[in-house]
Amino acid sequence: MNSSFLDRLLRNWLTLRRPVSRLQAIGLGVACILLCLTGWWLLTQGAAESRLVGPLTLPSPAETFSKFSELWNDFALTRNVLVTLRRVSIGFALALMIGIPIGVTAGCFPRIHAFLSPLIMIGRNVPLAAVLPLMIFIFGAGEKNKVMFIFVASVAFVISDAARAIMDVSARYIDTAYTLGASRWQTISKVLVPLAAPTIFSACRQMFGLAFGYIMLAESIKIADEVGGLGYQIQIFQRRGFREHIYLIILVIPMVALVIDQVLAWIQRQLFPHLYGGDGMLRSLVRITVIPWESLKSLIFYRTPVSLSSAATEERPK
Amino acid sequence: MSQSPAQVVGMGTVLDHVRTPQEVALPHVVEFRNVTKTYNAGKADEFTAIRDVTFVVEDVVGKGEFICVLGPSGCGKSTILRSIAGLEPQHPATSGEVLVLGQPVVGPGSDRGMVFQDYTSFDHRTVLENVTFGLECLHTPRRQRDELGREWIHKMGLNVATDAHKYPHELSGGMRQRVAIARTLILKPRIILMDEPFGALDPLTRLNMQDLLVKLWKEVQATVFFITHSIEEAVFLGDRVYLMSNSPGTILEELKIEPATSSANEMQRQPKFLEAVYYIRDKITKLESNQ
Incomplete structure (x- = not known):
């Protein structure tokens, strides 16, 4: 009885790619968090002098979480999160608006890709910390600099990922x-782009996470009178020696990232039901907006509707 | 090349030579005049896929012919098909002429529909959207093309109510090929090019698809070019069978086949059917052993 339980346990844990139920997966994740918290608590328990890790390095969980209301109220956590998010979103949206069309064009036409590849290569490998001072020269110290920093940091990746996704669509299509x-x-608009879209979306979803990290860098450079943002807050706390607040923000950032990622995952599922199942609510929405446009277009551009019987005959060679 | 007089082998008749465009009086649907395709000419990896291919398919009034192409593997069967379709890199030919209805092929078009072996359903489109893709490209109004699409989904033996809004990944291999065939036939192409369309299907599904294809082909009256590895399939479906040589491929023999009188499953037991199959099989076996 006992050994068979052990057998099953070992089999569950050590079998390659053994499926795990959703409930179990969540449970295991929670267990990991609890383990980390316990470790944190053990390292920082007791009076300040007798701790394994001193309070100046790592405050105890209780000390840290007790500062949450201060962070939330006095330091306007939500406002700062939103300020940061707005910067990332605008910069990233700009990168998508410019990067995706360029990437798709490059993916469709290898000569354009070859022509752009040095720029893409430089853009992907440029040390961003070194670019930041330049951005301040070019765009000043205000909002524009931060938004453009995110744009510069991500646009080359967007281009190359979009191009790669298009090139990976099999030639047989x-x-x-x-x-x-x-x-x-x-062929580009009805076949290549729709078939590459899920790949492009996944790549951008991951990149958004990276961009969220870059913005901290941009916000941590303080020039003149700055306004808000999580990275800026961290700088302030660092100067004042508010360790608890910094730890809290470091905990808040992954949570915000998680929420955003879940929203993006939902959008992804609803846009591409052929990959993720479900009813494809957003895809239907896109189609509903496309259908009137298409009818309008056919009214304006293609005056003579093709009749059923001669649907294809017109294309035949004489 | 066999220059003996025409020889009867069961359902088939081996012509004394492969007919050339000059000999055939009826209008020509497809003709190849000394077509050669060489890749990387002049380089170390030069490769000739087909050499000096000449044949003609006439326009039989009221019905197209069903042409099957057989040959040892790697003999350039697909090259012939893709040259007719006008698809790169097989198109354009290195030398010689590929003519469709008397006009040189300049590129792909919906008058030469093609069905591939790989499942090429557009994964992001439902069955109905797949079937009506070509009509959409012709700017046929939505209502008309959906109506026609449903009609073809029904003709292909799929259930309009339950299957029309499924995505390709929800379908079996056989059903996907039905969608691919419907998507091509809905455009009423003059020529249908099929590159081993049933190659990935299980034997039973394959027989069903053959029967379905014969039925639909009679309806659309197109000339069909059908590449296959299955000799039974070729003899059952074909009005004419082209037998190709080893690479670089050229057409060795042209066989005229009597039309099939019953279903695939029944035909394939008849002695005269088998006689034709064995004749071709011996030829191909000999070719492959000389490779």
Whole structure:
């Protein structure tokens, strides 16, 4: 009885790729958090002098969490989170708006890709900490500098990921589209981009997490009168010696990132039901907005509707 | 090349030579005139896929012909098909002419629909959206193309109510190929190019698909080019079978096949059917052993 339980336990833990139920997965995650908290508590328990790790290095959990209301009220946590988020979002959205079309074009036309590849290579490998001072020269010390920093940090990655996603779509889809009479533009817009879109979305979802890290760097450089942001707050706390607050912010950032990631994951599921199942609410929404546009377009540009019987005959060679 | 007089082998008749465009009076649907395709000409990895291929497919009034291409593996069967389709890199040919309805092929088009062996359903589109893709590209109004799409989904033996809004990944291999065929036939192409469309299907599904294809082909009256590794499939489906040589491929023999009179499963037991199959199999076995 006892040994069979042990057997099962070992089998569950040591079998390669043994599926784990959702409940179990959450439970294991919680166990990990509890373990870390216990470790933290053990390291910092007792009077200040007798602790394994001194309070100047690591405050105890109780000390840290007791400062939460101060952080929330006096230091306007939500406002600072929103300020930071706004900067990342604008900079990242800019990178997407410019990067995705360029990346898609590069993915479709290898010569354009070859032409752009030195710029992409530099953009991906440039040391961002070194770029930051330059950004201040160019865009000043205000909001623009931070937004543009995020843009510069992510646009090269967006371009190269979008190009890669397009190039990874199998050539047989292009052949199929062509033999069904699609034009080059139709093949790009109806086949290549939709098939690459899930890959591009996943890549951007990961990149958003990175961009969220970069903004801390941009916000930690303080020039003239700055306004808010988590990175800026950390700088202030550091100068004043508020260790607890810094630890709290470090705990808050992953939570915010988690929430954003979950929202993005939801959008992803709803946009691409063919990959993630579900009813594809957002995909339907996109289609509902596309259908009237398409009808409008056919009214304006394609006056003579193609009749059913001659649907394809017009394309035949004489 | 066999220059003996026409020889009857069961359901098939081996012509004394492969017909050339000059000999055929009827309008030509497809003709190849001394077509050669060489890749990387002049370099170390030069490779000739097909050499000096000449044949003609006539436009039989009221019905297209069903042409099957057989040959040892790697003999350039796909090269011939993709040259007709106008797909790169097989198109354009290094030398010679590929003509469709008397006009040189300049690129791909919906008048030459193609069905591939790999499942090429557009994964992001539902069955209905896949089937109506070509009509969408022609700017057919939505209502018309959906109506026609449903009609074809039904014709392909799929359930309109339950399958039309499924995504390809929810379908079996056989059903996916049905969608791929419907997507091509809905455009009423003059020529249908099929590159081992049933190669990945299990034997039973394959027989069903053959019967379905014969039924639909009679309806759309197109010329079909069908590449296969299965000799039974070729003899059952084909009006004409082209037998290709080892690489670089050229057409060795042209066989005319009597039309099938019953279903795939029944035909494949008849002695005269088997006689034709064995004749071709011996030829191909000999070719492959000389490779």
